[in-house]
Amino acid sequence: MISVTSRLALGYAAMLAHAFTRRGLLRQDAVRGALARQIHFTGVQALPYVSVVALLFGAVVVTQALALLGPDNEVVLKAVVWGGIRELGPLVTALLIIVRSGVAIAAEVALMRLRSGMSDDLWREIDHEEEVVLPRVLGVAVSAAMLVAYFQSFAILAALLASTVTLGSTPEAELEHFLTGAVWWQVPLSVLKGFVFGAGIGAISCYHAMHIRDDISAVPKAVVAACIGSLSFVIAADLFVVLLFIA
Amino acid sequence: MPTPLPARDPSIRRQIVGLLIVAGLLMVALVVAIATRHDMFSKKAKMHFVTENATGLAPGTTVRLSGYHIGSVSTMTLQPDLKVRVTLSIDTEPFASLRGDASAVLVREQLRAPAIEIRPGKGADALAGDDPLIAYSRGNTLTEIADDLRERIAPILADVKEITGTVRSKQGEIAAVIENAASATRQLADTTQQLRALAGEVRGRVGTLGAQAQGMLAEANQAVARTGNLVGQAQKSLDTVNATLPGLMHKSSEMLDQLNGVARDAKTISASTAASVPGLLRSVTPLVDDTRDMVSGIKQAWPVRSLLPPPPSPLLPIDSLDAMILRDASIR
Numbered sequence: 001m002i003s004v005t006s007r008l009a010l011g012y013a014a015m016l017a018h019a020f021t022r023r024g025l026l027r028q029d030a031v032r033g034a035l036a037r038q039i040h041f042t043g044v045q046a047l048p049y050v051s052v053v054a055l056l057f058g059a060v061v062v063t064q065a066l067a068l069l070g071p072d073n074e075v076v077l078k079a080v081v082w083g084g085i086r087e088l089g090p091l092v093t094a095l096l097i098i099v100r101s102g103v104a105i106a107a108e109v110a111l112m113r114l115r116s117g118m119s120d121d122l123w124r125e126i127d128h129e130e131e132v133v134l135p136r137v138l139g140v141a142v143s144a145a146m147l148v149a150y151f152q153s154f155a156i157l158a159a160l161l162a163s164t165v166t167l168g169s170t171p172e173a174e175l176e177h178f179l180t181g182a183v184w185w186q187v188p189l190s191v192l193k194g195f196v197f198g199a200g201i202g203a204i205s206c207y208h209a210m211h212i213r214d215d216i217s218a219v220p221k222a223v224v225a226a227c228i229g230s231l232s233f234v235i236a237a238d239l240f241v242v243l244l245f246i247a
Numbered sequence: 248m249p250t251p252l253p254a255r256d257p258s259i260r261r262q263i264v265g266l267l268i269v270a271g272l273l274m275v276a277l278v279v280a281i282a283t284r285h286d287m288f289s290k291k292a293k294m295h296f297v298t299e300n301a302t303g304l305a306p307g308t309t310v311r312l313s314g315y316h317i318g319s320v321s322t323m324t325l326q327p328d329l330k331v332r333v334t335l336s337i338d339t340e341p342f343a344s345l346r347g348d349a350s351a352v353l354v355r356e357q358l359r360a361p362a363i364e365i366r367p368g369k370g371a372d373a374l375a376g377d378d379p380l381i382a383y384s385r386g387n388t389l390t391e392i393a394d395d396l397r398e399r400i401a402p403i404l405a406d407v408k409e410i411t412g413t414v415r416s417k418q419g420e421i422a423a424v425i426e427n428a429a430s431a432t433r434q435l436a437d438t439t440q441q442l443r444a445l446a447g448e449v450r451g452r453v454g455t456l457g458a459q460a461q462g463m464l465a466e467a468n469q470a471v472a473r474t475g476n477l478v479g480q481a482q483k484s485l486d487t488v489n490a491t492l493p494g495l496m497h498k499s500s501e502m503l504d505q506l507n508g509v510a511r512d513a514k515t516i517s518a519s520t521a522a523s524v525p526g527l528l529r530s531v532t533p534l535v536d537d538t539r540d541m542v543s544g545i546k547q548a549w550p551v552r553s554l555l556p557p558p559p560s561p562l563l564p565i566d567s568l569d570a571m572i573l574r575d576a577s578i579r
Contacts, residue, residue, distance in 0.1 A: 047266065
């Protein structure tokens, strides 16, 4: 178990390092085009889903916190600030990316590897695996950071509206309470967490897709492994960040 | 005909760039709003306090004045003497209203985050200078109150435990003591019952005495009333006597005068009688003897003798020493 985990961790790190060292490929139009496609698929097309989840998340967190803790603005907004922005926002966004894009990347790259040599309208310009990994890792990372930013904005908006309606106060007063309880560096930190989560999800998905046997039945296994690996990475990374701030 | 790549579509590129720019602007706006709210772009005044225990304090802890947010803890530094220097960064406007005896109190209320409440002070001098020193105190939390209670109660519990152990070790003696106490209690109960009966009896007797005393008092009152009446009557009598006494005295005096006259007359008469009575007495005796003889003769003469009842037999006197009987002529 430990050896498998260590091997996977090393493989994920190697995939990330591989993408980082091949960053010069971004000068190629084909790689930039692939990066733009990945951002479009992972970020732009997922924005409506993420927005809806963020709105529900902000409203639910506030109403549940009010139900549990009573009408205490400071505690409720602290829960929204700390839970919504720094912890749960990036985490929920990462889960959405795993469910929606991580499995898709794993299946796509695995099929590309199996069908390499076949003519494909979409990926015909890609000849090397480096050009496959870099745009996906970077694209998912940028998309995740962007989605975290939108998630935070929509979640805070919904939380302020929900607390305003529930407590019968004014939006200005609730915004004042929120800004008082917030700390400025939480915002870039959460975006950075989203970027790291996205990069990890992309790298893990590519890793499991690039290491399948030459058998079509290995594709579902690669997708499942990518999904589980991405989930484990996101949770472990989030735990690491939490422990880092507690220490 | 192959499907055109999405990346080749300029509208998609513009869409991506636009969304990225909007996301960046949202984050920048959020950061700026938070920083502005925390007065990171405004001039702040600083003051500090030194404490031996900075538990509950951290950079960013809210500083309030009258419950209103005016700043936060900016830095905390551990000094060489192991005390913590805590610097507060607050708005310049409320800082100007602080007095020289201003102080800071750490307030912790249940689930709420700890905060520092500034008490502005009432001194004559304003809090002046760059980074001035103020006093600091801590409000007790529930944990501290519980610890304090524990420190106070722990010795008591130890004593109770010791007493309990002693009691357990001497359970036999205590049982005997308890038995004795129970016996004494029973006796005490009997005694109490007797005392209660005695008290009841005494109460009855006292009641009777009271009733009697009350009757006696009533009678005494009546006697006093009667005495009063008698005194009144005596008073009336005395008044009557007083009223009639002078007349009586006067009459007595007259009577005495008359008696003196009578006595003088009697003396005169007796003096004259004394001269004639002896001869008279001497002539009476033969007369009496003759009369007796005549009466005896008549009695013994027939028919008178039959008309008269026989004389009664003389009775002997009951007591010879009774001089009155001896003097009674009829008995003889």
